[in-house]
Amino acid sequence: MTEDPKKYKINDYLNQLNVREYRMAVQIIPKILGVSLNTFHNYRNILWNSTQDIPYEKVVMFEQLFDMRSGELINNSISVKKLKDLFQSGTQLLEEGEERPR
DSSP, rough: OOOBBBBBBBHHHHHOOOOHHHHHHHHHHHHHHHHHHHHHHHHHTOBOOOOOOOOOOEEEEEEEOOOOOOOBBSOOOOOOOOOOHHHHHHHHHTTTTOOOOO
């Protein structure tokens, strides 16, 4: 049986610690984040397809605590087109007779 993928790499990071460090981290991290132990555990268990999320400020704090680059905590990549490219597409659509946004 495989475990459902988590949205964030929190458990991956914690599981690399030795037992002593892990126990300390579980006590220290919620205090640094300013959340309850229960909320911290909820953050750890958010599934990839869940609408539940961690506030951005807390994500940044996790990344700094775990010495990760910005955007590295998320367990999957998210990609969207650049806004300028969408402007180009929108301009082409408008030129083709699409209704103009109001």
